[in-house]
Each structure stands twice: as C-alpha cells, then as structure tokens.
Amino acid sequence: AQKITQTQPGMFVQEKEAVTLDCTYDTSDQSYGLFWYKQPSSGEMIFLIYQGSYDEQNATEGRYSLNFQKARKSANLVISASQLGDSAMYFCAMREVSGYSTLTFGKGTMLLVSP
Amino acid sequence: NAGVTQTPKFQVLKTGQSMTLQCAQDMNHEYMSWYRQDPGMGLRLIHYSVGAGITDQGEVPNGYNVSRSTTEDFPLRLLSAAPSQTSVYFCASSYGQAVYGYTFGSGTRLTVV
Numbered sequence: 001a002q003k004i005t006q007t008q009p010g011m012f013v014q015e016k017e018a019v020t021l022d023c024t025y026d027t028s029d030q031s032y033g034l035f036w037y038k039q040p041s042s043g044e045m046i047f048l049i050y051q052g053s054y055d056e057q058n059a060t061e062g063r064y065s066l067n068f069q070k071a072r073k074s075a076n077l078v079i080s081a082s083q084l085g086d087s088a089m090y091f092c093a094m095r096e097v098s099g100y101s102t103l104t105f106g107k108g109t110m111l112l113v114s115p
Numbered sequence: 116n117a118g119v120t121q122t123p124k125f126q127v128l129k130t131g132q133s134m135t136l137q138c139a140q141d142m143n144h145e146y147m148s149w150y151r152q153d154p155g156m157g158l159r160l161i162h163y164s165v166g167a168g169i170t171d172q173g174e175v176p177n178g179y180n181v182s183r184s185t186t187e188d189f190p191l192r193l194l195s196a197a198p199s200q201t202s203v204y205f206c207a208s209s210y211g212q213a214v215y216g217y218t219f220g221s222g223t224r225l226t227v228v
Contacts, residue, residue: 009155035216045205045219052214091157095216101165102148102173103207103217107157 003027004092004106011111013082020067021077021109023092029053031097034075036066039089039108048090051075082113117141121206121220128196128227136191136223138206146209147189148217151175151202158205164189165211196227 005024013019025034036048051059051066059066063083067076079086092106122137140147145166150158160173162181170181178200180192189208193200203224207217 004157033214033216037219043203043222043224045207045222047216047218050214050216101146101211102160102163103209104160105150105157107155 003104006106006109008109018080023075025094029096029098033095035093036077037091087113119220125224132196138189140208144208145211148207149191150205198227201227
C-alpha cells in the first residue's frame with residue numbers, strides 16, 4: 001500500500017493566487033515527520049517545509065504553509081501569492097521513527113504558474 | 116560546506132557495462148540513501164545506510180550494490196547495466212532523527228543504451 005499519496009498529477013494556478021497541493025499519508029507510527037520538496041526543471045531537490053507529528057501548530061516558511069490534519073492523515077502544502085518561479089514538481093515525503101527512518105516519497109504534483 | 120556531492124552528473128553506458136556512481140557528504144551525517152527517479156514514479160529507494168559498515172536494501176535494489184566503508188562516502192555500483200536502469204539517481208544524507216530532512220545531491224542522469 002502506498003504510504004504517501006499525491007492525487008493531483010498536475011495543477012495550474014495564476015500568478016499571485018494561492019494554491020493547495022494535496023498529500024495524504026499512511027503510518028502506524030505515533031512519531032514521524034512530514035516534508036515537502038520542490039524540484040524545478042533544473043532537477044535539484046529543494047527542501048521547503050517540515051511538520052512533526054507532535055507539532056500542534058501548522059508549519060510555515062515564508063509563502064509556504066503546511067495544513068496538517070493528523071486525524072485525516074493529510075499534510076497539504078499551501079503556497080500563497082504564487083510566483084512564476086514556483087512552477088516545478090512538488091513532492092510530499094514522510095520519515096517514520098520506526099525501522100531505519102528513510103524518506104518515503106509520493107509521486108509528485110507538477111505545478112504550473114501562469115502570468 | 117559542500118553538502119552532498121554526486122559524480123558524474125551525466126553518464127551513458129552500454130548494456131552490460133558496470134559503473135560506480137559516487138556520493139560524498141561532509142556534514143557527518145549517519146544516514147545515507149540512494150534513490151532513483153522515473154517519470155510518474157516519484158523517488159524510489161534503492162539502498163540505504165545508517166552508518167559505516169551498515170547497509171540495507173530499499174524498494175528497488177535489484178541490479179545495484181552498495182558499501183559504506185566511511186561516514187562520508189556511499190558509492191552505488193551498477194553490476195551489469197540494463198536499459199531499465201536508465202533513470203536519474205539521487206544520493207541523500209541526514210542525521211538519524213526523524214525531525215531532520217534529507218539533504219540531496221544534484222543527481223546523476225544515467226542512460227543505458
């Protein structure tokens with residue numbers, strides 16, 4: 001079974017609008033971390049934001065926020081005031097405390113920001 | 116501070132050839148991983164290591180070999196390249212606790228013909 005599900009293969013948004021990228025996860029661990037990475041067309045993996053399973057407040061990093069709903073096992077990324085440079089592939093990932101704590105990725109969402 | 120360094124950036128191999136993708140990190144991270152990225156598949160874990168001398172298989176280990184003799188280096192060996200191994204390969208490293216994300220190298224684009 002997939003541990004990380006990103007149901008939106010592609011999303012379109014106009015510049016200056018907000019966009020939400022969906023991510024649901026599956027784990028039986030009580031302690032885990034959720035991450036979002038951005039991959040622009042140049043190919044590098046850029047860390048955006050982190051949410052711990054015990055964090056009571058949603059994480060924020062500049063224009064990025066993570067809408068964490070633990071009971072629903074969702075960790076959606078919200079990008080406010082989209083910019084052309086936000087066009088990229090976005091990956092949701094989870095790191096569980098149990099086992100050897102590797103990073104498990106979803107299949108990604110391609111975001112295109114239009115002028 | 117170099118972070119995670121992968122070499123080479125691009126490589127073309129013939130079917131049956133072997134090669135080693137190099138990965139080095141200078142952050143004293145215990146954990147290191149190799150991923151492959153294919154269109155529509157996200158990043159899939161090939162092998163990982165939780166410290167020098169300790170390695171294990173990930174989701175897609177067949178056709179690949181790893182070793183970790185030092186904390187800094189984690190090379191990935193393709194034993195006999197196949198066209199199905201055409202992919203982009205990423206090396207990543209992290210501290211052991213789950214609160215830490217992984218730092219990624221810039222990737223190696225491998226084509227097997």
